[in-house]
Amino acid sequence: MDEFGLIEHYFKRPPRQTEVVLGVGDDAALLAVQGAARQLAVTTDTLIEGVHFASGAAGCDVGYKALAVNVSDLAAMGARPLAFLLNLSLPKADAAWLADFRDGLFALADAVGLDLIGGDTVRGPLAITITALGTVAPGEALTRRGARAGDRIYVSGLLGEAALGFLARSGRVSLPPSMQAPLFARLDRPLPRIAEGQALLGIASAAIDISDGLLADLGHILQASGVGATLDLRRLPVSDAYVAALATVGYDPALVFGDDYELCFTVPPERVPALAGIATRFACGFHDIGGIVAGAGCVVRDGEGLYVPARAGYNHFHD
Ligand code: ADP
Numbered sequence: 001m002d003e004f005g006l007i008e009h010y011f012k013r014p015p016r017q018t019e020v021v022l023g024v025g026d027d028a029a030l031l032a033v034q035g036a037a038r039q040l041a042v043t044t045d046t047l048i049e050g051v052h053f054a055s056g057a058a059g060c061d062v063g064y065k066a067l068a069v070n071v072s073d074l075a076a077m078g079a080r081p082l083a084f085l086l087n088l089s090l091p092k093a094d095a096a097w098l099a100d101f102r103d104g105l106f107a108l109a110d111a112v113g114l115d116l117i118g119g120d121t122v123r124g125p126l127a128i129t130i131t132a133l134g135t136v137a138p139g140e141a142l143t144r145r146g147a148r149a150g151d152r153i154y155v156s157g158l159l160g161e162a163a164l165g166f167l168a169r170s171g172r173v174s175l176p177p178s179m180q181a182p183l184f185a186r187l188d189r190p191l192p193r194i195a196e197g198q199a200l201l202g203i204a205s206a207a208i209d210i211s212d213g214l215l216a217d218l219g220h221i222l223q224a225s226g227v228g229a230t231l232d233l234r235r236l237p238v239s240d241a242y243v244a245a246l247a248t249v250g251y252d253p254a255l256v257f258g259d260d261y262e263l264c265f266t267v268p269p270e271r272v273p274a275l276a277g278i279a280t281r282f283a284c285g286f287h288d289i290g291g292i293v294a295g296a297g298c299v300v301r302d303g304e305g306l307y308v309p310a311r312a313g314y315n316h317f318h319d
């Protein structure tokens with residue numbers, strides 16, 4: 001049973017409270033607080049040493065990334081950041097590491113406007129769980145459910161940068177140092193698309209952040225919306241470094257590795273002009289990579305024909 005089958009089988013239940021507008025299964029849950037003008041978006045993620053970051057990774061990068069992966073889920077809902085909780089499991093209280101971790105954590109918290117409001121600190125293997133809260137106007141959140149046949153599919157920024165950084169750092173790809181630096185930056189310090197997500201409110205019909213790889217995460221939109229997709233590989237936004245490595249690594253790092261924390265979203269054709277209207281505000285760019293079709297699953301084409309990736313995407317418990 002894979003990660004998502006496990007959640008579905010053991011933990012997904014219909015909400016009992018009418019205030020739970022959206023429960024298990026999206027980037028964040030949505031809670032309507034009686035009498036409040038805005039809904040709460042709530043999301044949580046855990047980072048474990050040796051699984052999500054290498055042993056010996058710089059504390060500031062770990063602190064930054066632990067928060068970034070949560071902020072990215074708020075971005076995918078179009079939520080405005082509010083506050084977060086920090087649960088720390090530490091093998092020892094290492095003052096230098098903690099100060100470094102705190103600096104990375106608060107650098108991002110300050111950049112997006114999140115207050116730390118609580119948490120828990122215990123002794124154990126190094127692991128960080130953050131729960132982030134945001135707010136959104138009722139009925140406006142971007143969910144995974146709204147894609148319809150005929151919608152265009154977009155991604156923000158560049159794909160495969162984190163993957164290439166990982167491959168370069170582990171010596172599986174060699175690139176000139178000038179090309180490596182931005183890849184490492186993207187792997188260690190992803191830029192959650194929080195302003196972009198809020199700008200997409202009223203424009204995108206569905207959205208998700210790319211944490212597990214484009215195909216896996218777009219797959220969640222397709223499943224939740226009950227639709228299929230066709231993607232054109234020639235439209236994938238990749239960097240010059242990626243093009244330089246393409247002959248060695250192929251398209252899989254951009255399609256299935258994940259960790260880019262870009263947004264993947266769908267836009268109905270009549271709202272494409274509105275997207276063009278906001279796109280000029282964002283340096284990352286929004287790239288049309290394909291279309292939503294009736295049916296199920298995702299067909300990926302390149303110049304010659306169908307493209308079959310080596311694996312579907314990152315999935316804990318997938319053997
Ligand atoms: P993301 O990659 O956006 O962080 P995940 O893939 O981690 O989302 O989780 C998918 C969905 O399943 C989310 O809505 C998440 O809150 C929910 N989920 C994950 N694990 C559990 C669990 N143990 N119990 C209940 N819900 C869970």
Ligand code: MG
Binds near residue numbers: 072209
């Ligand atoms: Mg997500």
